Amino acid sequence: MEFVFDARMDGVRRAHWWRWSDMAGVDLYRDRMVYCGGIPYQGGRRAVVDRGVLSPTRDRLHLGTTKMTDAVLDRFLKDLRRFGADYMRGYASGCYLLARRLLDRGETYPLKAVLTSSDTLYPQYREAMTEAFGCGVFDHYGQNEDSLTANECVAHTGMHINVESCIPETVDDAGESVQAGVGRLVSTHLMNTTMPLIRYAVGDRGELGPFDADCPCGRHHQKLLNLDGRDDEIIETPEGARVGCGSLNQPMKHMAGQVGASQYIQRADGGLTLRIVPGPDFQKDATCAALARAVQEHLESAIAVDVEVVDRIPTRPNGKFQFIVRES
Structure with missing residues (x-):
């Protein structure tokens, strides 16, 4: 399926990313970021995946995650130090492999924060990144279609759903509403009028928290309390x-x-x-x-x-x- 966004929806997506960065304590526009995920592009073409690729503005370093052998990870760590990153964002598994390699070498590298997304952040991933980079790890939940998105705050007790843009629900396998506990996640997007998604099954299973619950961070958004994996996982x-x-x-x-x-x-x-x-x-x-x-x-x-x-x-x-x- 192909998903269509207009300019307004693109702005909504960027606002969600800004909120995530703000929750993690980093400046989306001033801090230098290393991005660990996917395949880097350079000059409109796929770049090699065994070394870091600088953005045209030279304030972003892209590390590809398709060939993370020990030799490639060692080269990435050199690129990371040379670049002087303030924070890291990327696939949870890719960020973890970098952290694990640092620890295996008996080294650390201080960052302001690590922002993870795209695949599952397991407890052992978080522990390794916290130790290797000396900072908090802040997870983001979303999909390519952005039907349901949520960001983790400093309390680390679930992810705050971006409730201004969606109505989340949990249902059972028959499509009936689940009032408590884990169910299939569906969501109605309120912002993408170009291609409305109504009670769209995002493909994941999870649990929703109560409305207007207090959080130590001061926010009152409904939370995504846990994710139990994709329907195909x-x-x-x-x-x-x-x-x-x-x-x-x-x-x-x-x-x-x-x-x-x-x-x-x-x-x-x-x-x-x-x-x-x-x-x-x-x-x-x-x-x-x-x-x-x-x-x-x-x-x-x-x-x-x-x-x-x-x-x-x-x-x-x-x-x-x-x-x-x-x-x-």
């Missing part, structure tokens, strides 16, 4: 349970030193393959057995779990990381 157990990616990082939560990165593959036969990149404390037999057991216990299921050890987990062609892959 759901594991189904033999017992009939459906589990989203927001929960599936839990088995690795206490194994950070043993597991550097992970990805679930739900095979066509219904079983799971858990791909992992070894961490510094990895012990092959013990770690793999503990992980398989932890996944089954977390899912409360007898589902078959195989653990596959890999050097790296590739991103999709757009540079984003996919935590759950479903084989057809």
